[in-house]
Amino acid sequence: MSAYVLTDSWTMTRRELAHWARQPVQVVVSLVFPVMLLLMFGYLIGGGRAVEGQYVDYLVPGMLALTMAFGLEGTMVGVTQDLNKGVIDRFRSMPMADGAVLVGRSAADMLQSAIGLVVLIGVGLALGWRPHAGPGEFLGAVGLLLLFRFAMLWVGIQLALVAGRPELVQAVQILVWPVGFLSNALATPAAMPDWLGTVVQWNPMSQTATAVRDLFGGPGGESGHVWAAVAWPLALLAVFFPLAVRRFRALGG
Amino acid sequence: MCSVADAVITVEDAHKTYGGKGTKKALDGLDLVVARGTVHGVLGPNGAGKTTLVRILSTLLRPDAGRVEVAGHDVLTEARAVRLRIGLLGQHAALDEELGGRQNLEMFARLHHLGARHARVRADELLERFDLGDTGRKPVRAYSGGMRRRLDLAASLVTDPEILFLDEPTTGLDPHGRAEVWSAVRSLVGGGTTVLLTTQYLEEADQLAHRVSVVDRGRVIADGTPDELKSRTGGDRIDVVLRDAGQLGAAVALLPLPAADIRVDADRRLLSAPVVDRMTALSGVVRALEEGGIQAEDVALRRPTLDEVFLHLTGAEEVAA
Incomplete structure (x- = not known):
């Protein structure tokens, strides 16, 4: 490890921020998209969901978790784009710290997701969602969401490194949708066939959504799920973080 | 080290x-x-x-x-x-x-x-x-x-x-x-x-x-x-460009150079051959052309190009010729 991990990572993070400044429209679209989904499910499709209480109280935490999961796509696209451009050769032939490229990517993606959460929470509140949580529980819920996003980030980096080419990434991207919807983000498993409900409950995203609903004090929350919402992302990280770092180092094998 | x-x-x-x-x-x-x-x-x-x-x-x-x-x-x-x-x-x-x-x-x-x-x-x-x-x-x-x-x-x-x-x-x-x-x-x-x-x-x-x-x-x-x-690929070469492509064959026979070494490029009306002694070859070629009544546009001595070097080294010369 080099003494320059922090400065190099900061330089690489600033590079991503400079990209945002160059393409504000893209940034806005990525923030508006989850809002659109929220509105769509809240008003167009969500009327008949079998959820006790206000559907919006069930939907908003689910959408927050779903947005964290979908963040995977942006990470994958960002990583593959870098890998397939000449600039990666310059980075790799420079005396910069090993992990700086990946850390820069993570920092920028986490920042974008945090902003995404703020926007979505704001829109949720405007739609009438009312979390019944103290500041500690509220922050705890946000922390769980970001932890889940962080795990998805490294899953995304690894998948992008394995896929390598933008065409393959597109294929994986499409799979994010069914996997994302195969959760309790939008509908309660109670309303699903048994086998499907089981699959859905095992989805790590469902664990996060359930724990977050619990912390926000809304419908669909079950106490005792916080540990699962911590354990799942940590388990994913334990697998994908070392894989991705090793894969990145092995570029040029 | x-x-x-x-x-x-x-x-x-x-x-x-x-x-x-x-x-x-x-x-x-x-x-x-x-x-x-x-x-x-x-x-x-x-x-x-x-x-x-x-x-x-x-x-x-x-x-x-x-x-x-x-x-x-x-x-x-x-x-x-x-x-x-x-x-x-x-x-x-x-x-x-x-x-x-x-x-x-x-x-x-x-x-x-x-x-x-x-x-x-x-x-x-x-x-x-x-x-x-x-x-x-x-x-x-x-x-x-x-x-x-x-x-x-x-x-x-x-x-x-x-x-x-x-x-x-x-x-x-x-x-x-x-x-x-x-x-x-x-x-x-x-x-x-x-x-x-x-x-x-x-x-x-x-x-x-x-x-x-x-x-x-x-x-x-x-x-x-x-x-x-x-x-390493044979030193200098002499290039002769004729006015009339029809005389290429006659020129090959006349030039004071081994006929086997002479490369003929009919499109460019060009004869090219390696030489041992630059000045002897140059004056000999000019004299032979004059005596044979063959009109030349250009006669020049030159170092071989690296193209020729490369073809020679990779053994592709025979294929190309």
């Missing part, structure tokens, strides 16, 4: 095979020594292994076997020490296309661990030097090919590297852009930088390189100064 005094690049028996099947041998026992402060040309056709060599030397690719040292450091075990001392201009622009020229240079300078102020000053210097001062915030993807190449070269020079790798630096450039790159390379060497340059253009190696290694199928098949390589 090094077999040659002041060798700054040493490659011994380097091997590299792509893909699991072991079908494509990119390097097949390549040896190379580059002396400090020189321009070393690596000349070869597409697929000879030139880019693989540069990628190994610049730590982007690991050799399967062999010893590779750059500036006294092993590329496998001391990659970081190597990276501190090299600059790389690859075949494709290694730039962030979304950012502007100054943003790119400042970023690379920061990654070479220059302070913020120093990085800014350095970026300005390089933009000025490579005539990119007025590009403003325009993203690199909107640059012309020549501008991109200049910025790429500037980016590989942010810290005045000890060794600069140029992988086909003028491929795809117009003659003007090519001349610009050439003059930049010459001025670098004046400053003490060692340059390893790969090229398919024989003229480029002739123009820039002190020594040339001819590479084919992953090995060096010849090594020497451009002059040495030329004399």
Whole structure:
């Protein structure tokens, strides 16, 4: 490890921020998209969901978790784009710290997701969602969401490194949708066939959504799920973080 | 340590095979020594292994076997020490296309661990030097090919590297852009930088390189100064251009040169042959043409081109003739 991990990572993070400044429209679209989904499910499709209480109280935490999961796509696209451009050769032939490229990517993606959460929470509140949580529980819920996003980030980096080419990434991207919807983000498993409900409950995203609903004090929350919402992302990280770092180092094998 | 005094690049028996099947041998026992402060040309056709060599030397690719040292450091075990001392201009622009020229240079300078102020000053210097001062915030993807190449070269020079790798630096450039790159390379060497340059253009190696290694199928098949390589393939040649292509046959019979050595190019009405003694051959040819009543447009002595050298060395001459 080099003494320059922090400065190099900061330089690489600033590079991503400079990209945002160059393409504000893209940034806005990525923030508006989850809002659109929220509105769509809240008003167009969500009327008949079998959820006790206000559907919006069930939907908003689910959408927050779903947005964290979908963040995977942006990470994958960002990583593959870098890998397939000449600039990666310059980075790799420079005396910069090993992990700086990946850390820069993570920092920028986490920042974008945090902003995404703020926007979505704001829109949720405007739609009438009312979390019944103290500041500690509220922050705890946000922390769980970001932890889940962080795990998805490294899953995304690894998948992008394995896929390598933008065409393959597109294929994986499409799979994010069914996997994302195969959760309790939008509908309660109670309303699903048994086998499907089981699959859905095992989805790590469902664990996060359930724990977050619990912390926000809304419908669909079950106490005792916080540990699962911590354990799942940590388990994913334990697998994908070392894989991705090793894969990145092995570029040029 | 090094077999040659002041060798700054040493490659011994380097091997590299792509893909699991072991079908494509990119390097097949390549040896190379580059002396400090020189321009070393690596000349070869597409697929000879030139880019693989540069990628190994610049730590982007690991050799399967062999010893590779750059500036006294092993590329496998001391990659970081190597990276501190090299600059790389690859075949494709290694730039962030979304950012502007100054943003790119400042970023690379920061990654070479220059302070913020120093990085800014350095970026300005390089933009000025490579005539990119007025590009403003325009993203690199909107640059012309020549501008991109200049910025790429500037980016590989942010810290005045000890060794600069140029992988086909003028491929795809117009003659003007090519001349610009050439003059930049010459001025670098004046400053003490060692340059390893790969090229398919024989003229480029002739123009820039002190020594040339001819590479084919992953090995060096010849090594020497451009002059040495030329004399190895038979020394000077004489070219005779006739006014009338119909007289080519008659001229071959008349010239005081072994008929078997004379190459005939009917399209250009050209006869070409190697000579031993320049002046004797020249006066003999002119006299023979006069006496035979054959009108010549041009008679000239010349050194062989590196094209001829390369064809000769790869044994393709018989095929081409």
